[in-house]
Amino acid sequence: MHSNASTQNGRSSDTERAVSPVIGVVLMVAVTVVLSAVIAGFVMEMGDGMEDSLEATGAASFDFDADDGVMTVSLVSEGNADEWEIVGDVEDSPVTEINGAGEAVTLACSDDTGNDDSTDGESNEELTAAETGTISVTASIDGGSSTVIGDTEYDCSDVAD
Known part of the structure; x- marks a missing residue:
């Protein structure tokens, strides 16, 4: 009954196998x-959306010496930013710029009269007369919106006289 092993029901099985994989x-x-x-x-x-909402990065460190009433603020890493500022409870100067990584700014607690309580005299800004801040x-x-890269609270009420 089988005259040709490669045909079944009148069709060639080799042809169907070639068409199916293609x-x-x-x-x-x-x-x-x-x-x-x-x-x-x-x-x-x-x-595209990420370019418009690129957030500035960087790292800052804070060292508060409660005995002397002196805080040192340092820019540890510039990240991708090109402008850095210290903001908060700083007397007569709500904004203090930092020029780049490695720069430190010293802030000293002040008493009610605005006199500097620190003994080293090296501070370039004074913390406000408020005891905490x-x-x-x-x-x-590029002057865009600011991102907080570090913050700390201070308490001048325990500063040694």
């Missing part, structure tokens, strides 16, 4: 191209 490969390539285009579109769109270091990129 169609499968074409469909897989098409799906891969479409998925790649969709993923690339999302990545490009996310990248907050000092923050902010960073910005």
Whole structure:
């Protein structure tokens, strides 16, 4: 009954085997191209949005000597920012600039008369007459919005006289 082993019901099985894998490969390539285009579109769109909302980074350290009433604020790392400022409870100067990494600014507690309570005389700003307050270091990129990169609270009420 079988005159030819390669035919069944009048069709060639070699022909059907060749067509099926080709169609499968074409469909897989098409799906891969479409998925790649969709993923690339999302990545490009996310990248555009990230440029507009780039947040300044950096690191600051705070060292408060309660015995002398002196706080040293240092910029440890510039990060991606190009401007840094000390803000908070600083008398007569709500903003003090820091020029770059490694620079330290010394702040001293003051009494009710505004006199500097520190004994070293090296401070370049005075903390307010308030006994407690907050000092923050902010960073910005090209004058854009500021980001707080470090902050601390201080308490001058326990400063030794």
